[in-house]
Amino acid sequence: MKWATRAGIHIDRAACAWLIRRHIDERAEFIFVTDPADIPAGATAFDIPGAELSHHGGDCSFETILRRYDLTDPVLWRIAAIVHEADLDDERYDAPEAPGLDLVLRGLSITQGDDDILAITGPVFDGIYAYCRRAILLGREPA
Amino acid sequence: MTAQGAAGEWVLLSYRLPREPSTPRIAVWRKLRRLGVAQLSDGLVALPAGPRTREQLEWVAEEVTDGGGSAAIWLATPATRAQEDQLAQAMAAARAAEYQAVIGAAAEAAAGDPAARGPAVRRLRNELRGIQRRDYFPPADRDQAQAALQELAAPGSDSARPAQRGRAGRSARTAARAARQALEEPA
Numbered sequence: 383m384k385w386a387t388r389a390g391i392h393i394d395r396a397a398c399a400w401l402i403r404r405h406i407d408e409r410a411e412f413i414f415v416t417d418p419a420d421i422p423a424g425a426t427a428f429d430i431p432g433a434e435l436s437h438h439g440g441d442c443s444f445e446t447i448l449r450r451y452d453l454t455d456p457v458l459w460r461i462a463a464i465v466h467e468a469d470l471d472d473e474r475y476d477a478p479e480a481p482g483l484d485l486v487l488r489g490l491s492i493t494q495g496d497d498d499i500l501a502i503t504g505p506v507f508d509g510i511y512a513y514c515r516r517a518i519l520l521g522r523e524p525a
Numbered sequence: 526m527t528a529q530g531a532a533g534e535w536v537l538l539s540y541r542l543p544r545e546p547s548t549p550r551i552a553v554w555r556k557l558r559r560l561g562v563a564q565l566s567d568g569l570v571a572l573p574a575g576p577r578t579r580e581q582l583e584w585v586a587e588e589v590t591d592g593g594g595s596a597a598i599w600l601a602t603p604a605t606r607a608q609e610d611q612l613a614q615a616m617a618a619a620r621a622a623e624y625q626a627v628i629g630a631a632a633e634a635a636a637g638d639p640a641a642r643g644p645a646v647r648r649l650r651n652e653l654r655g656i657q658r659r660d661y662f663p664p665a666d667r668d669q670a671q672a673a674l675q676e677l678a679a680p681g682s683d684s685a686r687p688a689q690r691g692r693a694g695r696s697a698r699t700a701a702r703a704a705r706q707a708l709e710e711p712a
Contacts, residue, residue, distance in 0.1 A: 388580075390576050392576075392577075392580075431583045431584065431586065431587045432587070436587070437584050437587060437588075438591075439591075471658070472559075481654075488577075491576075
């Protein structure tokens with residue numbers, strides 16, 4: 383399936399792409415557009431103003447996708463809190479990790495293209511998932 | 526590439542929201558205040574253009590539309606440098622006042638109960654981060670506020686560190702233009 387989002391990706395779009403590939407569509411193909419009018423027919427748009435899979439009711443796009451696809455995994459919702467704060471920084475959640483992750487993505491957006499950012503952040507989010515999963519199972523910070 | 530000294534690009538949000546219900550109006554107003562926008566006129570705000578500022582205003586535009594209003598995003602260049610300077614100076618002055626409030630609170634905490642200093646540092650650092658995020662034309666007060674909090678957190682530690690940048694004394698306009706030029710130089 384084809385998925386389209388705005389070029390020049392940051393935290394929310396990088397996290398959404400990882401979420402889509404790992405939990406929704408293993409063969410997802412990503413297209414980056416600068417104008418919403420350039421979204422090809424048949425592609426599902428995400429994190430683009432006006433799209434269904436976007437910011438809604440105070441949620442960032444990552445949270446919207448979790449809701450829309452009924453993903454209830456608590457580990458994903460913990461990641462959602464971090465992504466939300468890194469993206470929106472509105473203090474809705476307690477996520478002290480967020481500014482660090484935001485800095486990493488902002489730095490990558492200067493030095494890397496969108497496809498390369500996805501290639502780099504895929505394993506990063508896999509690691510974050512493993513860490514958060516372990517923390518939730520242990521009920522404390524993993525050693 | 527921008528010619529030396531030319532006015533930069535700004536991202537504008539023009540919006541209109543019904544007076545009632547007031548909840549979306551207030552939410553939008555709060556968000557814009559948090560972003561530190563320059564108010565050009567009623568229903569027209571501006572930020573220096575960048576991928577992030579543009580995206581932030583795009584989301585506000587979406588919120589306006591969701592709230593039953595209408596909104597549009599524009600990219601614009603002030604026709605004269607004086608016009609841009611006026612905007613930059615007003616924004617810098619607004620941030621300077623916020624930094625001064627932090628400096629005042631830090632002085633108060635320094636004079637008060639030593640046990641309350643830790644929580645005060647945490648609260649004020651959080652506040653400072655929020656101001657810094659909406660500070661596009663850093664006034665000298667920015668470094669002063671940072672130094673005041675560092676002094677409150679660990680007296681004597683700030684003088685041991687090299688100064689971040691020689692910002693003090695430069696006008697917001699000069700600083701912004703110098704930063705733009707530095708960023709445009711090929712690496």
